[in-house]
Amino acid sequence: MSNTPDANAAFWMPFTNTRAFRAQPRMLSAARDMHYFTPEGRAVLDGVAGLWCVNAGHCRSSIVDAIQRQAAEADFLPSFQVGHPLAFELAERLAELMPRPLDRIFFTNSGSESVDTALKIALAYHRARGDGGRTRLIGRERGYHGVGFGGVSVGGIGANRRPYGPLLPGVDHLRSTHDPEHPFVRGQPRFGQDRAEDLERLIALHGADTVAAVIVEPLAGSTGVLVPPLGYLERLREICTRHGVLLIFDEVITAFGRLGAPTAAARFGVTPDLICMAKGLTNAAAPMGAVAVRRDIHDTIVEAAAPGIELFHGYTYSAHPLACAAGLATLDLYAREDLFGRAKALEPIWEEAVHGLRRARHVIDIRNLGLVAGIELASRDGAPGARAMDVFRRAFDAGVLIRITGDIVALSPPLIISEDQIGELCGQLAAALEVTD
Numbered sequence: 001m002s003n004t005p006d007a008n009a010a011f012w013m014p015f016t017n018t019r020a021f022r023a024q025p026r027m028l029s030a031a032r033d034m035h036y037f038t039p040e041g042r043a044v045l046d047g048v049a050g051l052w053c054v055n056a057g058h059c060r061s062s063i064v065d066a067i068q069r070q071a072a073e074a075d076f077l078p079s080f081q082v083g084h085p086l087a088f089e090l091a092e093r094l095a096e097l098m099p100r101p102l103d104r105i106f107f108t109n110s111g112s113e114s115v116d117t118a119l120k121i122a123l124a125y126h127r128a129r130g131d132g133g134r135t136r137l138i139g140r141e142r143g144y145h146g147v148g149f150g151g152v153s154v155g156g157i158g159a160n161r162r163p164y165g166p167l168l169p170g171v172d173h174l175r176s177t178h179d180p181e182h183p184f185v186r187g188q189p190r191f192g193q194d195r196a197e198d199l200e201r202l203i204a205l206h207g208a209d210t211v212a213a214v215i216v217e218p219l220a221g222s223t224g225v226l227v228p229p230l231g232y233l234e235r236l237r238e239i240c241t242r243h244g245v246l247l248i249f250d251e252v253i254t255a256f257g258r259l260g261a262p263t264a265a266a267r268f269g270v271t272p273d274l275i276c277m278a279k280g281l282t283n284a285a286a287p288m289g290a291v292a293v294r295r296d297i298h299d300t301i302v303e304a305a306a307p308g309i310e311l312f313h314g315y316t317y318s319a320h321p322l323a324c325a326a327g328l329a330t331l332d333l334y335a336r337e338d339l340f341g342r343a344k345a346l347e348p349i350w351e352e353a354v355h356g357l358r359r360a361r362h363v364i365d366i367r368n369l370g371l372v373a374g375i376e377l378a379s380r381d382g383a384p385g386a387r388a389m390d391v392f393r394r395a396f397d398a399g400v401l402i403r404i405t406g407d408i409v410a411l412s413p414p415l416i417i418s419e420d421q422i423g424e425l426c427g428q429l430a431a432a433l434e435v436t437d
């Protein structure tokens with residue numbers, strides 16, 4: 001197999017400009033700690049922890065060993081009507097990291113599956129309580145909740161929705177919290193809390209007795225790092241509690257240290273009813289997601305069911321043994337190296353470094369929290385996204401992987417990044433901006 005795919009390659013790449021890629025392929029074939037390596041052996045600094053998922057850095061030996069050992073011990077063990085010890089152990093360990101009382105864990109294989117699972121559990125819960133009229137789901141504009149039909153329906157990205165028809169019925173959306181009138185805010189904005197009142201309005205519009213759940217990313221990542229205004233999540237929590245609506249945090253990006261805490265719920269001091277996770281759960285070394293559920297929600301569904309299976313839901317690979325082994329080794333590694341604490345300690349240095357790009361060419365806004373930053377560029381007339389794509393290509397050629405969404409550069413490095421590497425990442429980005437029209 002050649003290192004460069006030919007123009008007729010069979011691989012249909014996800015979320016990729018295929019024609020541009022084939023004209024100018026960028027290939028990676030190895031990874032270790034903070035770097036990827038191209039097939040030619042060129043090192044590329046990972047500015048985005050893969051896809052916001054390799055929080056402990058690449059190819060960490062304790063995780064690699066755990067997966068190798070498990071593959072030799074038992075390649076697959078089912079979880080329908082039989083169990084295996086690692087699944088129970090990982091669920092316990094995860095429950096310990098979650099805010100109380102979210103201590104029931106349902107395993108999935110991805111963030112998208114976690115979202116669809118959480119939405120289904122919310123619907124099943126209301127039905128189990130005899131409140132089955134609560135079927136409406138509320139998401140948010142610019143929300144990204146993966147690519148399943150549920151997640152796309154509650155998601156708020158037009159390009160992800162438009163090709164796929166009517167999606168789920170009975171879905172509505174809050175406005176996004178983004179406020180371009182106040183650029184260059186460090187950390188949580190002090191304004192914009194009132195956007196939470198959208199929820200009150202939608203509940204009044206549709207009737208509380210029709211609304212099952214609200215799902216938000218506590219910090220919206222994929223649409224360009226939108227940091228929640230101070231008080232906003234607290235207000236959503238109050239409104240949900242008052243109206244008996246479940247609050248789901250999609251923490252696929254924010255869980256496992258990204259914001260310097262085990263979860264965004266812990267960072268912001270706001271406890272939702274369900275938390276969706278994936279990515280950093282296994283340090284991305286094996287696909288796995290999970291949903292943490294309030295214990296009484298679980299108990300209600302289980303106790304209301306007729307004898308037999310209580311929740312008709314699950315995946316062949318729920319609690320896959322290789323993923324469980326990777327998950328346990330990952331949680332050990334996070335604890336051993338105190339990586340969540342490290343992210344917290346690095347946050348002021350990170351903030352200073354990314355806001356140092358304020359005067360770089362084309363930059364119109366910078367947002368940050370934890371070890372995340374969004375650097376928004378002015379778009380070229382009539383060509384949204386083109387400028388950021390050029391910056392992405394230049395940064396890659398200079399040895400740095402960044403992520404772009406529209407004309408926003410998103411940075412979210414592994415939590416093991418050094419201060420020098422933060423400087424290198426921002427320096428290379430500034431250099432790429434400087435030579436981009």
Ligand SMILES: Cc1ncc(COP(=O)(O)O)c(C=O)c1O
Binds near residue numbers: 109111221222250253
């Ligand atoms: C907040 C959020 N939810 C869900 C997903 C989907 O996860 P996956 O790609 O693992 O299905 C993502 C992926 O980036 C995400 O950021």
